[in-house]
Amino acid sequence: MLSETRTRSRRLSGKVQIAACPQNREFSDRQKRFYAKYASVTFKTLESPLFQRFLDWIMRRENIEERLVASVQVELFPFRGENGKGLAGKYNSRGEIVIYPKRLEFCRRLVKDFEKEMVYFYIKARAKATMIHELLHAKYSNDEAKVRRLTRKYFTIFARHEGARNVNADRIVDMIFMQ
Numbered sequence: 001m002l003s004e005t006r007t008r009s010r011r012l013s014g015k016v017q018i019a020a021c022p023q024n025r026e027f028s029d030r031q032k033r034f035y036a037k038y039a040s041v042t043f044k045t046l047e048s049p050l051f052q053r054f055l056d057w058i059m060r061r062e063n064i065e066e067r068l069v070a071s072v073q074v075e076l077f078p079f080r081g082e083n084g085k086g087l088a089g090k091y092n093s094r095g096e097i098v099i100y101p102k103r104l105e106f107c108r109r110l111v112k113d114f115e116k117e118m119v120y121f122y123i124k125a126r127a128k129a130t131m132i133h134e135l136l137h138a139k140y141s142n143d144e145a146k147v148r149r150l151t152r153k154y155f156t157i158f159a160r161h162e163g164a165r166n167v168n169a170d171r172i173v174d175m176i177f178m179q
């Protein structure tokens with residue numbers, strides 16, 4: 001499946017960037033350190049050669065033109081809408097994909113239920129699922145049901161490709177897709 005990509009340049013590699021840190025008085029230094037670390041894990045996950053190759057493969061398979069994605073912005077701080085609901089990511093009409101972190105409080109609860117290593121797994125899995133989801137929105141703009149179905153499908157293919165799954169990993173993935 002992935003072997004056919006050979007050495008061609010990755011379409012989205014180099015387009016991923018971490019957003020500049022805004023002056024934000026809402027967060028303590030400890031929170032800022034957490035979110036900086038979170039953003040760096042997300043960035044590395046999205047720029048990893050294996051995942052970049054996989055995104056290329058999706059783009060060719062779904063016929064998603066490279067020009068539809070201008071940049072991928074990894075935000076430092078979580079999105080908080082008017083209704084208090086979080087947001088994992090978005091794709092806008094300028095072709096910008098924006099990826100938001102999960103809140104620190106949520107990750108703290110996760111540490112209690114799982115081992116710390118699984119929190120990293122959660123952050124990486126969520127970054128990949130969000131990236132795939134928003135990339136599909138570049139093509140299937142308002143068809144949320146289709147985007148969700150395809151996200152799950154492609155995420156599962158990639159997870160199988162990466163190998164090494166266990167019961168906790170499956171629970172974490174279920175959590176991500178139930179949100």
Ligand SMILES: [Zn+2]
Nearest residue numbers: 133137144147
């Ligand atoms: Zn969506």
